[in-house]
Structure formats: structure tokens, C-alpha cells
Amino acid sequence: MKRKSWIWLLILTSIVLIVTKNPKVIPNLHSQIKETTVKVQPFLYSLKASLDNKLSGKTKSSNQKQVSKTATPIEDPLKNVTISNTYYFHFKKNVPQSVRNSFTKAVNTYNDTGVVRLIPGEKQPNKNSITFFIYHKKIQDITSNTVELGNGGPSSLVINHYAINSGQAGLNLTYPNLAVKDSVAVHELGHALGLAHSSDRHSVMYPVDQGESSLSRGDIEGLKSIYQN
Structure with missing residues (x-):
């Protein structure tokens, strides 16, 4: 011992x-x-x-060289990045039912493409999200023949070419009869998902409301260029 x-x-x-x-x-x-x-x-x-996209979709990189000439342009924050096609969306508490209905139809329109997947749910860390909101903005120039119907766009955090998008889409309730429309909701949600304005009058992303709520071929190609090869 x-x-x-x-x-x-x-x-x-x-x-x-x-x-x-x-x-x-x-x-x-x-x-x-x-x-x-x-x-x-x-x-x-x-x-x-x-891993998320193996279960529910795909994660791809957008590439300007691969975008078709007829595709709807892409917002700058989502150019040349890798991003999940799955989003969680929610409404701010003050959003009225009429606006919720329009945005819900817009969500269904984009989900029907199979390119993106929008799921109801609160914003989560390190996940793509979309917040629907309302606001009030009066026309400043009374001689102008246009008014602002809505506002929307992506806000991405990029790490090593991988982007997490916190998009927003809202309608201007100063002009409810003009703004609370399916065509405006689809347009603003398109911005939140990364689509920019298009010169094609048949596109939902045309900058002046044409009453169009169905995605054009160019709109779908634009989405694919962001979320698929």
C-alpha cells in the first residue's frame, strides 16, 4: 500500500x-x-x-447570369445569395380583417407556385419571416395623378452568401378603397420575397396597379432565380 x-x-x-x-x-x-x-x-x-429544404423545399443560390431576360427583376438584398424558400408570416395586431384576407390570398398565390413555402407563425431566430402591416400616408403633391397604395421589401442578413430575410409588406389605409385589393397585396408580398418592379404590364410587379393578381411567367421565373437554380 x-x-x-x-x-x-x-x-x-x-x-x-x-x-x-x-x-x-x-x-x-x-x-x-x-x-x-x-x-x-x-x-x-x-x-x-x-436540412429544412430537404424536408420542405430547396435551398439554392440566385445568380444574375442565370436569370432569364423575361424574368421579373430581383431586389438587391437577395441577389447572388443562398436562401431558404421557407418563410414564417404573421400579422401585426392592428391589421384589420379585410387586409388580412387580401394578404392571405396573396400567400396562397405564391404557395401555389411551389417555389416558396409560406407558413403562418411568429418570427423565429435564423428563419425567414414576413410581417404584414398597415400604415397611413397622404399624398403630398395634390397635382400628382398617383397615390401610394402599399409598401414592402426584403431586409436580409447575409453571412457567407447565406441570407436570412425579414421581409415586410403593408397597405396604405389612407386610401382603403384603392389599397385593400388582392392585386396590391400580391405586389407588396412580391417585394418582401425579393421581386423588384417590372416593366411588363402583365406582371404583378408593374409599379402602377393594373388590377393584376395572377403571377406572370416572368414573376415565377424571377422567384425561381432567387430560390432555385
């Missing part, structure tokens, strides 16, 4: 000497863990999006 005790004492003494002579051994290990975590986080986001 005494001999074994001496052996253990020698081992413990050796360990103490190693730590004393090289006290940076433990801090270095901690530093490596922190550095690895920082480097892995963006990859985890990308991996999570890929």
Missing part, C-alpha cells in the same frame, strides 16, 4: 509541474473552442437551411 501511495504522489507532482511550467495550456484550449464556435455558426445556419 505504501509503495502505491508513493507512485500516486509522484504522478500528482508531475501533473502540477506541467501545469505550473506551461500555464497557457488551459487558456489555449478555451481559445480554440471559442474560435471554432464562431467559425462553425455560419455553417450551422447554412446546414440548417439545407
Whole structure:
């Protein structure tokens, strides 16, 4: 028993000497863990999006060179990025039922393409989201022959070419008879998903309301250029 005790004492003494002579051994290990975590986080986001899309869709990169000449243009924040095609959407509490109905129809219109998947639910960390809202804005120039019916667009956080989009789409209730329409809701939701204005009068993204609520071929091609190859 005494001999074994001496052996253990020698081992413990050796360990103490190693730590004393090289006290940076433990801090270095901690530093490596922190550095690895920082480097892995963006990859985890990308991996999570890929996993989500294997179950519910696809994660692809948009590429300007691959966009058809007839495709609806893309908003700058979603150009040349990789992004999940799944979104969680919710309404702000003050949104009236009439506006909710128009945006719900717009959601169904985009879901019917099979390119994106919009799911009701609150905004979640590291997930694409869309917030529907209302606002009031009067025309400033009384000689103008146009009024603002709505507002919308993407807001992306990009990490290593992977984007998380917090889009918004709203209707101007200063002019409810003009703004609360399916065509306006589809237009503003298109902006939130990354579609920019189009010069094609048959596109829902034409900058002046034409009463069009059905996506054109160019609109669908524009969506595909963002969310698919």
C-alpha cells in the first residue's frame, strides 16, 4: 500500500509541474473552442437551411447570369445569395380583417407556385419571416395623378452568401378603397420575397396597379432565380 501511495504522489507532482511550467495550456484550449464556435455558426445556419429544404423545399443560390431576360427583376438584398424558400408570416395586431384576407390570398398565390413555402407563425431566430402591416400616408403633391397604395421589401442578413430575410409588406389605409385589393397585396408580398418592379404590364410587379393578381411567367421565373437554380 505504501509503495502505491508513493507512485500516486509522484504522478500528482508531475501533473502540477506541467501545469505550473506551461500555464497557457488551459487558456489555449478555451481559445480554440471559442474560435471554432464562431467559425462553425455560419455553417450551422447554412446546414440548417439545407436540412429544412430537404424536408420542405430547396435551398439554392440566385445568380444574375442565370436569370432569364423575361424574368421579373430581383431586389438587391437577395441577389447572388443562398436562401431558404421557407418563410414564417404573421400579422401585426392592428391589421384589420379585410387586409388580412387580401394578404392571405396573396400567400396562397405564391404557395401555389411551389417555389416558396409560406407558413403562418411568429418570427423565429435564423428563419425567414414576413410581417404584414398597415400604415397611413397622404399624398403630398395634390397635382400628382398617383397615390401610394402599399409598401414592402426584403431586409436580409447575409453571412457567407447565406441570407436570412425579414421581409415586410403593408397597405396604405389612407386610401382603403384603392389599397385593400388582392392585386396590391400580391405586389407588396412580391417585394418582401425579393421581386423588384417590372416593366411588363402583365406582371404583378408593374409599379402602377393594373388590377393584376395572377403571377406572370416572368414573376415565377424571377422567384425561381432567387430560390432555385
